[in-house]
Amino acid sequence: xxxxxxxxxxxxxxxxxxxxxxxxxxxxxxxxxxxxxxxxxxxxxxxxxxxxxxxxxxxxxxxxxxxxxxxxxxxxxxxxxxxxxxxxxxxxxxxxxxxxxxxxxxxxxxxxxx
Amino acid sequence: xxxxxxxxxxxxxxxxxxxxxxxxxxxxxxxxxxxxxxxxxxxxxxxxxxxxxxxxxxxxxxxxxxxxxxxxxxxxxxxxxxxxxxxxxxxxxxxxxxxxxxxxxxxxxxxxxxxxx
Numbered sequence: 428x429x430x431x432x433x434x435x436x437x438x439x440x441x442x443x444x445x446x447x448x449x450x451x452x453x454x455x456x457x458x459x460x461x462x463x464x465x466x467x468x469x470x471x472x473x474x475x476x477x478x479x480x481x482x483x484x485x486x487x488x489x490x491x492x493x494x495x496x497x498x499x500x501x502x503x504x505x506x507x508x509x510x511x512x513x514x515x516x517x518x519x520x521x522x523x524x525x526x527x528x529x530x531x532x533x534x535x536x537x538x539x540x541x
Numbered sequence: 542x543x544x545x546x547x548x549x550x551x552x553x554x555x556x557x558x559x560x561x562x563x564x565x566x567x568x569x570x571x572x573x574x575x576x577x578x579x580x581x582x583x584x585x586x587x588x589x590x591x592x593x594x595x596x597x598x599x600x601x602x603x604x605x606x607x608x609x610x611x612x613x614x615x616x617x618x619x620x621x622x623x624x625x626x627x628x629x630x631x632x633x634x635x636x637x638x639x640x641x642x643x644x645x646x647x648x649x650x651x652x653x654x655x656x657x658x
Contacts (some may be wrong), residue, residue, distance in 0.1 A: 431585075441542075457650045466651060467550065467651075468650055468651075469545070469587075469632065469647075469648035469649055469650045469651060470586075470632070470648040483584070496578075515584070516583075517585070517586065519586075526573075526636040526637065526638035526646070527574050527591065527593065527636065528576055528637065529576065529591055530586070530588065530589040531588070532578075532586040532587070533585055534585040535582045535584035535585060536582055
């Protein structure tokens with residue numbers, strides 16, 4: 428079955444440490460996205476990518492980095508510069524980067540700080 | 542600036558009750574898209590429906606129905622005869638279409654629906 432796989436489901440970060448969240452899709456979608464969800468809040472866009480080797484900052488990109496070396500993979504690194512990283516992170520994809528496209532989501536990664 | 546307001550933070554109902562989730566949006570664009578997504582306890586958001594700004598027909602899909610009214614900038618979602626499996630967080634979202642890939646997708650803060658047996 429096609430879908431989006433995020434790993435790990437739970438991740439703990441020590442102070443000063445960088446951690447990487449994995450996101451893989453086998454839907455052959457062009458566009459991929461990373462969202463951050465805080466309790467009682469909507470989803471906020473961190474980064475998005477319209478095509479391989481290209482990505483753009485979203486609304487809250489500071490303290491995060493991404494890469495898009497393969498169409499199916501869009502890993503997110505939470506760097507030590509992100510001072511409040513505890514949140515639920517959702518990866519999504521869509522066929523194309525268009526306003527009318529529906530998003531397909533992974534099951535998320537809960538990141539906590541030790 | 543575009544904005545999506547889901548005024549109901551939490552709703553609790555008893556099974557078989559009907560429940561309506563409210564969504565009010567703000568946009569300056571004439572062409573836009575509205576979405577509803579469901580987030581069950583498993584975490585992943587699941588697409589439910591999409592509406593474009595030129596289509597004001599209401600839609601019914603099984604126990605789900607959607608009422609889109611441009612005059613009041615609302616896109617409300619009703620579940621008829623609710624079931625425990627409907628328990629989830631429901632998000633309304635707005636996408637402004639400015640041509641090509643230049644658009645912005647804004648989510649509301651979500652409504653937590655709990656359906657009790």
